[in-house]
Amino acid sequence: MHTQDNWTTTPVTAELLRGALDVERTEHGVLPHRLPARARAQCADPQLAMAEAQPSGVRLVFRTRATVIELDTLPTKRSYVGAPPRPDGVYDLVVDGRPAGRASVTGGNVVIIDMAAGTAEHRPGPPGTLRFTGLPDGAKDVELWLPHNETTELIALRTDAPVEPAPDPGRRVWLHHGSSISHGSDAASPTAIWPALAASLGGVELINLGLAGSALLDPFTARALRDTPADLVSVKIGINLVNADLMRLRAFGPAVHGFLDTVREGHPTTPLLVVSPILCPIHEDTPGPSAPDFTGLAEGRLRFLAMGDPAERAVGKLTLGVIRDELARIVAQRAAEDPNLYYLDGRDLYGEADSAELPLPDNLHPDAATHRHIGERFAELAFATDGAFHDRRVACPPCPP
Template identity: 65%
Template sequence: MLTIPITPALLRGALELEQTARGVLPHRLPAWARAQCPDPQLAMAESQPSGVRIAFRSRATAIEVDTVPTRYVYVGVPARPPGKYDLHIDGRLAGQASAENADTVILDMATGGVTKQQGEISTLRFTDLPDRDKTIEIWLPYNETTEIVALRTNASVEPILGLGRKIWLHHGSSISQGSNTDSPSASWPALAAAQGGVELVNLGLSGSALLDPFVARIVRDTPADLISLKIGINLVNTDLMRLRAFTPAVHGFLDTIRDGKPTTPILLVSPLYCPIHEDRPGPGAFDLNALAMGKIAFRATGNPDERAAGKLTLAVIREELRRVARQRMANDPHLHYLDGLSLYGPADFLDLPLPDALHPDAAAHRRIGQRFAAFAFANGGPLCLR
């Protein structure tokens, strides 16, 4: 087996690689941005490599990846299944694996206590691969911070250059990051990218799609041919701002992007359907009754009467985003709008309900991805550059 150095040329979807004591840690936000917001939720989300994959061409029939993921465990709640690594050969799923060991962060919701335990290195093995030159991609878990310790193959590898595909940069919430789909290449953005034939850079940040100025600058400065921005749910469930602040924040976010990308197509997407926050403001919270039964679910804690004072709900955000988009599109022919209810609406909730009252399951991710691709990437669609 040949030991292959992990370099930026072999990583797609990561904006930065951090050298660690054990290997390299892919980041989806650069260090300067992380320094501006030392929020633990954001730190966790951006270090979980949604959309990040090790990619190369090789005749290798055997591949080994040494890795150390970080998993989060809630006291009193059954541990979630370990994250998956998806092996794709020439664009098709050809294998899956999970790390046996991991660093563990134990969270006690009753006391607020946090305990960290260091785990051992795990080795993932993919064998009996086709003996021919092929494109190999190993998608890293969307829900586990992942240190890559080593990569070994039984044949030489070459970075993938000149794919000729357009780069699609997407920013959104935990649903865009992948919660709660089956595996990293089965998140709705990954599925939409595959259907649309585009190269994905996923800035879906769990709990952290909050119109942060540093994110707007990252979107502005990161190479991308196509951009989509899914805005809403985190602003409600964090109860971060009122309508008075929301409208200029959306304008400022878009203005910053346009400073560097004046003609790049941008698709502004309003929230998917989520009954607990449609007309009830945040903040969101864990459902303690569900936790008592060993399940994770969420609820809204705000008072609907507070909408009159400017508190945000999903219905309020959809209406305002539609108004802002219509206003800006009068002078920006490259800005487009998509109502999130057309991706997942009330009828979809009846058919494919949200298991934890907040995040879609794998089947709903597939539906959302297919609908987004059919709208955005089809001939004549807002993100079609054919």
């Protein structure tokens, strides 16, 4: 029987974290970041600040004989004026590669967002404690995946047996960048976001730079991708540029080239997969911006509307159809000199037939079932024998005598 007296408190350090590009020491503990400090200093957008500090794909990884694990955290939750309370963020426990538990932390800070007024109020709150018990005795590799949609300061890790960093699993590292869909919006839990599912099926280690509302071809994001060691890289481009009505076709093509040029500076021969947007009926032929429809908010229903005019395509406004055509053209052009560059049409992950079966509940974001569908489809396509991420590290057979 373990007692509190023989418990071990282990400092949370970068050595125990995977999936974070930076770790900030705070008043309470440490805060994982998915963009480095230099990138964060180059953009004051509060949407980006919130997105990159939400630890999508970030997990504590260690080896231990512990049967009880406690983690003190200070979450920052979001509340929307006029809407029902949001559920607490979910932590997923994985032991020796298998799901072993799921829990949440109550309390914490709250950001109260009034979307109609465009305001946000921060209310401080107390830390909380996550506790998993009854784990199997014996040495085991533990992964504790942090909530993908809840900023999480890590205060203290306690176990009833010592902790040491887990050994390098020897798997390839997949570095992915995308929008809120890649970030995990409306997924059931951090291991159920589509990139995490695809990574598990493909047998690779995920670094997820899915940034809600912030896949905008920013140069600092390209530099973060450039400077992060990885064996596989993918960039999913398009929907946020339409959502924000950020640029016109004249700017889009050169911006994509520049983004890919920067990534290639650090990964000159790494398999690089460019993924166009999944089907989103409201923006297939209608430009942005997107705007929320608040009429069902009190009942917990939020939908988004396309506010542009299809006729505006003639003056260079972007739609998903325009973006897919341009991305396909750019990749085909570059692939003539870059044999490790690949293109995947997002409608192969979620297209017309999928939309009929699994419609986007708010017109923009997939639900939990659709995340699983997209993750499985991506794994089938990208990790297939003829896929961009097929493992080509196979030793040649010995030559015959």
